[in-house]
Amino acid sequence: xxxxxxxxxxxxxxxxxxxxxxxxxxxxxxxxxxxxxxxxxxxxxxxxxxxxxxxxxxxxxxxxxxxxxxxxxxxxxxxxxxxxxxxxxxxxxxxxxxxxxxxxxxxxxxxxxxxxxxxxxxxxxxxxxxxxxxxxxxxxxxxxxxxxxxxxxxxxxxxxxxxxxxxxxxxxxxxxxxxxxxxxxxxxxxxxxxxxxxxxxxxxxxxxxxxxxxxxxxxxxxxxxxxxxxxxxxxxxxxxxxxxxxxxxxxxxxxxxxxxxxxxxxxxxxxxxxxxxxxxxxxxxxxxxxxxxxxxxxxxxxxxxxxxxxxxxxxxxxxxxxxxxxxxxxxxxxxxxxxxxxxxxxxxxxxxxxxxxxxxxxxxxxx
Numbered sequence: 001x002x003x004x005x006x007x008x009x010x011x012x013x014x015x016x017x018x019x020x021x022x023x024x025x026x027x028x029x030x031x032x033x034x035x036x037x038x039x040x041x042x043x044x045x046x047x048x049x050x051x052x053x054x055x056x057x058x059x060x061x062x063x064x065x066x067x068x069x070x071x072x073x074x075x076x077x078x079x080x081x082x083x084x085x086x087x088x089x090x091x092x093x094x095x096x097x098x099x100x101x102x103x104x105x106x107x108x109x110x111x112x113x114x115x116x117x118x119x120x121x122x123x124x125x126x127x128x129x130x131x132x133x134x135x136x137x138x139x140x141x142x143x144x145x146x147x148x149x150x151x152x153x154x155x156x157x158x159x160x161x162x163x164x165x166x167x168x169x170x171x172x173x174x175x176x177x178x179x180x181x182x183x184x185x186x187x188x189x190x191x192x193x194x195x196x197x198x199x200x201x202x203x204x205x206x207x208x209x210x211x212x213x214x215x216x217x218x219x220x221x222x223x224x225x226x227x228x229x230x231x232x233x234x235x236x237x238x239x240x241x242x243x244x245x246x247x248x249x250x251x252x253x254x255x256x257x258x259x260x261x262x263x264x265x266x267x268x269x270x271x272x273x274x275x276x277x278x279x280x281x282x283x284x285x286x287x288x289x290x291x292x293x294x295x296x297x298x299x300x301x302x303x304x305x306x307x308x309x310x311x312x313x314x315x316x317x318x319x320x321x322x323x324x325x326x327x328x329x330x331x332x333x334x335x336x337x338x339x340x341x342x343x344x345x346x347x348x349x350x351x352x353x354x355x356x357x358x359x360x361x362x363x364x365x366x367x
Contacts, residue, residue: 048334050143055122055318055327119152120321122329127160127197131167138174139332145181153184155321156204157314162195162217165271171196172278175203188314189213194296198307199275202282207308208317215302218279219294220272222264228255283307 121144125133144154156175162168178185187193187204194217201207201215209215231238231253238253249260249267272292280288286306302308321327 048139048332050140051331051333053329053331055329056322059319059322117324117326119148120318120325120327121148121152121154122318122327123154123156124329124331125156125158125160125171125200127158127163127168127171127200129163131160131163131171131196134167134171134174136332136334137171140330141174141177143332144330145177145183148181148183150182153186153321153325154178155186155188155314155317156200157188157190158193158197158201159189159191160194160197160200161192161214162197162199165196165220168196168199171200172203175200179203179205186317188312188317189215189308190314195219199278202279206310208310208312208314209298209302209308210313211311212298213302214296214298215307216291216296217294218275218288218292220268220275221294222268224250225252226250226256228253 123137123140123144125137127133141154148154160168175185184206185204186206186208187201189197189201189207189209190213191210192214193201193207193209194214198216198218228238228251240248240251240254242248246260246263248254249264250256276288276292279292280286283306291305291307297305297307300311303311318327
């Protein structure tokens, strides 16, 4: 038994040593990469690029792949070979066109494509509690507004259960930039647009929701834990010094008062009134007092209440758009170094874990 424990201990020591060595190596490599960047290289939150994907071509690829799969083996092989040849020629032509466009830009010439189609720009917003995706959204909207005309349109695929008031308020303001330029905005909700998510969705000229998407929750909620009684049992005093009668209303550590609670509720009610006014201004067909109760709805109810205009999925809307428009998926891709990617991954994982447990605690309806 003693020999086994000794060998097991030695094995654990080796594992720990290897893990530490790998960690140190990764740190050294990351530091070297950071030091090795050229002077003046773009860094920070502004380091990134706009990526454009042609959705029409993706659908055409799907259609062609399915058609080829139905052919006999010999014909299938020939069709695949012809497809690769064509794709190679298209890539070559695209490079030539890009070089030509670059020369034209250098001369200050306006770039006008041949036989231009009206465009549908597609954006994706996957919201969290802090609305961190708003920064990405704002850059994508800025890129679109540099060339979009009133004949173009924007389609936003939105998914969010809400979060901070200021974060989602900024998100809605970013979408308002599209409306102010008289560019049509369609918002598609496949799963959920609640609270702050609906604040953003209501900006759209048209809202389309999947049959069982959860929509609404036009309300405000806040909760603050208070451990004052626990601290009092341990004879721990907390000194809270403020200037201004209502600089602090409710606190985590101090003793809360009825006056502070009343003021806190008053603040929440004021924010709720602002929320209702914002929704009412963008969707006057709503009976705002009926829907602004904090409830969520789905199915035909959301159409009957006026929360959305029709039922359907984003795929339905995109498929229709492809019939007569050029559909472009626009995405901002931020450049991150190794350590930034690692820290961002850890942060995203922590957010997902917290949200998952909050959802379990809330016991959302399931089928």
